[in-house]
Amino acid sequence: MNKKIIIGIIVVLLIVVGVGIFALTRNNERENHAETTKENSEISENNNLQSSNHEQNNNGNENNEVSNDLNSLVLYFSATGTTEGIAKQIAEITNSDITEIIPKEEYTTEDLNYNNDDSRANMEQNDTSARPEIANTINVEDYDVIYLGYPIWWGTVPKIILTVLDNYDLSGKTVIPFCTSGGSGISQSMNDLKSYNSNINWKDGQRFSGSTSNSNISSWINGLDINE
Ligand SMILES: Cc1cc2nc3c(=O)[nH]c(=O)nc-3n(C[C@H](O)[C@H](O)[C@H](O)COP(=O)(O)O)c2cc1C
Numbered sequence: 001m002n003k004k005i006i007i008g009i010i011v012v013l014l015i016v017v018g019v020g021i022f023a024l025t026r027n028n029e030r031e032n033h034a035e036t037t038k039e040n041s042e043i044s045e046n047n048n049l050q051s052s053n054h055e056q057n058n059n060g061n062e063n064n065e066v067s068n069d070l071n072s073l074v075l076y077f078s079a080t081g082t083t084e085g086i087a088k089q090i091a092e093i094t095n096s097d098i099t100e101i102i103p104k105e106e107y108t109t110e111d112l113n114y115n116n117d118d119s120r121a122n123m124e125q126n127d128t129s130a131r132p133e134i135a136n137t138i139n140v141e142d143y144d145v146i147y148l149g150y151p152i153w154w155g156t157v158p159k160i161i162l163t164v165l166d167n168y169d170l171s172g173k174t175v176i177p178f179c180t181s182g183g184s185g186i187s188q189s190m191n192d193l194k195s196y197n198s199n200i201n202w203k204d205g206q207r208f209s210g211s212t213s214n215s216n217i218s219s220w221i222n223g224l225d226i227n228e
Pocket of ligand 1: 077078079080081082083084112113114121122150151152153154155156180181182183184185210
């Protein structure tokens, strides 16, 4: 074969192989580029997700901080244990300290007989100056928010609650009344409390039955705007 023809064939082969290698390299590059772009967009999607989770967590924290920022106390009087049950639930849900208002003279069953005009409880409720004594010392100074609990007696607060208001300065504090009753609402007692000390930041209170669930109590607490 002519030498020139052989060289020509070799040159053509080299060109074909070169073009092939070039084409393969470009293809790989294109695939790599596509993968890198996909990875980048996945990373950016993840970042977006993380930042939206972060925002959600921040919102969650902000909500929690409303109750965590303020020191709260559940302060209650309970003659037969019903209000005490609700008080304990509120303390647990709000992570508050809890203090019972303990009467110096415990109320007996006869004392609590509302069918007897001369029972101790009835006589106290009919006496505007009655202020039953309290056995324990109550720390209110350390708290910004006080959940104040009592049973309804003849439509309003037992007189021992007024003893608390006489002996402890709650002015400027946020006080949230709650009560239990045989059916009466809290509104008359709220009006009485507001006019007894108008320097307290009273929040609208709530009447509970003794069997109120934790979730119902939580909904009430979440609906309170304690910072206002
Ligand atoms: C002297 C007295 C008066 C009461 N007056 C009312 C009333 O006016 N309306 C009502 O619904 N329940 C009334 N009750 C029922 C209590 O409010 C109810 O049993 C309450 O849940 C008791 O709470 P405690 O177990 O924490 O003391 C009265 C109870 C007593 C002892």
